Amino acid sequence: MPSMFNGIYNIISQCLSSSTITLSHARQAHAHILKLDLYGDTYIATRLLSHYANNLCFSQVTNLVLHFFPNPTLPSFTSIINAFARSHQYDAVLRLFSLMGHKGLAPDGFLLPSAIKACAALQALKPGLQFHGYAFASGYALDSILASSLVHMYLKCDSIGDAHRLFDEMPERDVVVWSAIIAGYSRRGMVERAKEMFSEMRSEGVEPNLVSWNGMLAGFSNAGWHVEAVELFKTVLNEGFLPDGSTVSCVLPALGQLEDGVAAKQVHGYVIKQGLGSDRFVVSALLDIYGKCGCIQGMLKVFDEVDQREVGSLNAFLNGLSQNGLIDTALEVFRKFLDEGVELNVVTWTSMISSCVQNGKDMEALELFREMQAHGVEPNAVTIPSLIPACGNISALKHGKQTHCFSLRKGIFDDVYVGSALIDMYAKCGRIQLSRLCFDKMLDPNLVSWNAVLKGYAMHGKAKQTIEMFRIMQESGMEPDEISYTCVLYACAQNGLTEEGWQYFNSLSKEHAIETKTEHYACMVTLLSRVGKLEEAYSLIKEMPLEPDACIWGALLSSCRVHHNLSLGEIAAEKLFLLEPDNPGNYILLSNIYASKGMWDEVDRIRDVMKSKGLRKNPGCSWIEIGNKVHTLVAGDKSHPQMQEILEKLEKLSVEMKKCGHLPKTGLVLHDVEEQEKEQILCGHSEKLAVVLGLLNMSPGQPLQVIKNLRICGDCHSAIKFISSLEGREIFVRDTNRFHHFKDGICSCGDYW
């Protein structure tokens, strides 16, 4: 038997000695070792261990070390740890270090940097501090390599003060540690500080290498110093350095922001020439810049020649497509890779969510958010503010609140993006108090947050609060921008505050050196024309130094309809027909003016023009969230499963409303048809259908929140006032213009809109 045993032992040991055996061979050998009880043999155990380590089988490694390895030594740990470190399995590295401790072994000066590097990669400050303590106590900390790995660790953990303190204590500082600390400041936006350190390094006689320059370049790019970044890039070239992948990927975003397509192509040429085309960072930066410059051809050229499963490049590609109006293509490509099982990360999902929201695909965004979690990808602090606007856009308050709670559970309390998104979302969902509460809870609101609050109040027609917040904003030292002014002017326009409107309109350029934009003129035109000063509004348009756009003429035309002013209405409509020949809304408005004056021939003429252009009235469309579902109702479309019930309820309500004095405003119906038929048409309006659907499905006392894709119709406005008192419901309707909050038979707009 001994000879046979020796034979098997030799086979196993030879097999394990080969560095090329596969994992399954190692497993087979392991089975034999178990059977023959060969664990006691140090050589065999070490070989087996190293195979498992090289294949990153973490649980097998720990299992062997804990239960079978007779006497693990520092070298065996060193080789295992290095195997995991090489493959960036830093979590495993740290656990192996603690396993080492349990086995009574301590790392030496050579192994310690691996531990510290793992802490840096995981941004794990606590174990990092422990290793620092140990290195200090055992005298290794004087070693320059170890010290610079510690400096690096502190930088990665955002403890730049600790990093600098240690840096100051180092007896000798080489270009490596200088580069690290410079990049640390530079990437955190402290570019000036980085520049100081850079010259300090030179004055100490340490010459920068390419890595030092790259660190500066990354900071410039990050901080938005695009012109300076490109200049710096030229300096690097002049200094005689040959840019590497890092240099290229640092300078490309700057060129992208400058939308310099020519430079992009030049860099692309350089990338090919230097063989940097397989560097994943370079590839995604190239895709990004081509996307930003609108060069789809360039994107395709790059993407076709790389590993498309590399998630960074794929993300840049998808994002480039979405940003150039190809959202559907992006979604298709995204689905294709998802189906193929390509590992998509949080950036991929967030980017798709964000692209959907930017392209009006709010429901899709909510669905993607659900799907990403089903795929085991955790949303982060970027995902959440990308999703929140989707909830606001479709007034999905429930989804919005869920997302808010989600962010709190994730420990995101004072993120300025999340805060601003929440302010906007709650305002759009009709909950102006919650919106304000989110603002009040913010530690450090920025301009976007302030503007979100102003916009919320303005949309709700709350001029007093808008003006009050605008005042507080300035008192707090926050300088208003053109958006802030648009909000205030908008609020004035919604409330007919002529005097205040003029005052703010005049002060924006005088007191704040803000350029007066067409939006500001549009607000003033709305304000003046809506209070009946149509001629004054028209004069302002004629005097304005900018070319009046469709918003301005549209504002005038809308007011002409309200005030039945045909002559100015026709002027505005003429302009609009040139500016937006295919917008049916303008034809409808003019036609409404004719109809209100009984000029049916003109109404017919407009109808013929629309027909010849193939234009149809945009169907009115309303949304209401019930439970976790957002229902869509389209005027005249009877496909909703509860339509029969809706119509029956509406019929009952009509009878009651008429008893209370509601007269159907059939004058608002454009069609030259019988009165009764007009009433029918009014009854089919989407906002009424949505309100009734809400009445049927939401428990009493719950407020209803409806949004409409057009302005609310006058008859619906009156009807919903009656419904709010008959049914004892609070009803919020958000149209394209503003909010209407119906309660006890009155509307927050005071019938002025």
Place this chain on the structure above:
DNA sequence: CTAGGGTTAG
């Protein structure tokens, strides 16, 4: 095969 740098999502 034991220290430093980069890309893509708000």
